[in-house]
Amino acid sequence: MGRQMYSGRRSLAVATAVVIAGGLTAGCGGDGQESAGGNKASNGAVTLTWGMWASGTEDRNAWQKVADQVTQKYPNIKITLETSPFKDYFTKLGTRLAGGSAPCVVSMQSLRTGGYVSGMRPLDDLIKKNGLDTADFDTSIMAGLASGGKQYALPYDVGSLIITYNKDMFKAAGVPEPKVGWSVADFEAAAKKLTTGGKYGFVGYPSALGMFSMILAKTGNAEPMDESGKLTLTTEQMKTGFQWYADLTAKQGVSPKIPGVDNNFTETQFLNGNAAMSVNGPWSVLELKAKAKFGVGLATIPAGPDGTKSYTAGSGFGISQSCPYPDEAFKAVSTMTSAEVLGQLGSVGRAYPARKSVQNKWYENAFEGSKPVLDAANASAKPFRTTKNWDPVEKLLAQYGIQAFNGQTTAADALDQVQQQSPA
Missing domain, CATH: 3.40.190.10 (Periplasmic binding protein-like II)
Structure with a gap:
């Protein structure tokens, strides 16, 4: 996917678009x-x-x-x-x-x-x-x-969205590396133990693919859109899942505070060795192999009440x-x-x-x-659907989601703002 590191982000990713910066007219010479x-x-x-x-x-x-x-x-x-x-x-x-x-x-x-x-x-x-x-x-x-x-x-x-993790940080902290099918409880326990010495066990960000994959797994059913293509950000299940994800930063402190809108935030934190885990996609493997100064492992999104779930x-x-x-x-x-x-x-x-x-x-x-990680993720993944006007939703999720992640507002208030301000 285009690549956005979940990053989703990135890919996204991913998975993961394209914009070509400024005045692009190709010339080849001749008449x-x-x-x-x-x-x-x-x-x-x-x-x-x-x-x-x-x-x-x-x-x-x-x-x-x-x-x-x-x-x-x-x-x-x-x-x-x-x-x-x-x-x-x-x-x-x-x-x-x-x-x-x-x-x-x-x-x-x-x-x-x-x-x-x-x-x-x-x-x-x-x-x-x-x-x-x-x-x-x-x-x-x-x-x-x-x-x-x-x-x-x-x-x-x-x-399919997966977890990438820093093998070296897991080893140093004495935390067993995650297995296929590991649970949300396993994830939270690992993140807490890995948060030490100014480093964090996880890095989260309100980017759609990664965040909603984790929320889907945690809740088993909270999705950002219904079958008719309308946003469903204000359901009780979504508010509960969003608050849990935001609180990994705001209350549990296992994920770093977010200084501002930055789509590269999770990528930077992970590659700099500041966070032991992040949500990502297979599209980011090339960059990770080229840039990571540590061993990288892949794991499935942690399983919630209905087992392993992910988006593709x-x-x-x-x-x-x-x-x-x-x-x-x-x-x-x-x-x-x-x-x-x-x-x-x-x-x-x-x-x-x-x-x-x-x-x-x-x-x-x-x-x-x-292979076993991707096989398991693909077997349980479902296509991530979006509304026709999705870009404004992404921007609003970042704007208000960061406030929730940093403890400045509740998940319910943040999602209400996104739902109200998003185009139909």
């Missing part, structure tokens, strides 16, 4: 047609812009390799990769889509698909025209990247309405989500592949013991 999303030279060669989020060099290098593989297969198609931090992506994407200045190839997160379809091209006709067999894609993420019965993106990753999310690639070269863009997207490419992304831990046939590749370079 030809130009647009914001790409251009065509007089010899028929097409250059397409592709917007993707990336957290640093490792991420960007992985995506540049994907862009290069499109050209290897279709020498007349060049891809100009433009990256930005995940936190900036969706803030700007809507404006660019509405203004007709979006990249040809648009990266999309399943959580947010419904809010951006007005600027994206449905892919159903191109799927049919090109005879693309979509049966190999995980059905939950295909549904997540669809809206109103139309497919708006092809997925590259899918993943993912990301994919679509085509903007303003793209003047949809046929070439679809060839690019098809290549970027092919079994070959997704197998390669999986083998370096960048993405838990959305194609079922190559999901085994992810385990080849993942952390030891990952």
